[in-house]
Amino acid sequence: MKLSAALLAPVVVAACALTACGDDGGSTVDYAPAPTITDATTMPSSEGAVAGANEIVISGFAYTVPATVAPGAQVTIRNTDTAEHTVTADTGGAFDVEIEGGETATLTVPPTPGTYPFHCTYHPNMHGDLTVG
Ligand SMILES: [Cu+2]
Known part of the structure; x- marks a missing residue:
């Protein structure tokens, strides 16, 4: 009995190792080719502006806002x-811009430095802060 158990254990281990090896060998990782950028909207902005610095991105019902924007900037x-979303100042009517789905729009930053909380009129749970300075 002792002998057979001792013999069996290495066999089981070896079988598992072989099986695992076979499975792993069969499931090769698929490396997707690098995405090809064909969208014209990804072209860098001209006029020497820093890319992305003057851009608010709305994605997944959330705003991504630059740390600060210059007074009066576009x-x-x-x-x-x-x-469809909006970028609407919470108070004072400093700005109110509507942006259709998949589109871009331009917001003119208020000339007075400060922090302007804003929201989306369609989705009141969407909030952001525009810091002008
Ligand atoms: Cu919205």
Whole structure:
């Protein structure tokens, strides 16, 4: 009995190792080819502007806002969602821009430095802060 158990154990281990080897060998990782960028909208902006610095991106019902924007600057709002959104100042009517799904729009930054909380009129749970300075 002792002998057979001792003999069996290495066999089981070896069988498992072989099986595992076979399975792993069969499931090769598929490396996707590098994506080809064909979208014209990804072209860099001209006029020496720093790419992305003056851009608000709306994606997944959330805003991505630059750390600060210059007073009076023109900020591009890019809506990557299919839903329509707005960038609307919470108070004072400093700005109110509507952006169709998949479109871009331009927001003119208020001339007065400060932090301007804003929201989306369609989705009141969407909030952001525009810091002008
Ligand atoms: Cu919205």
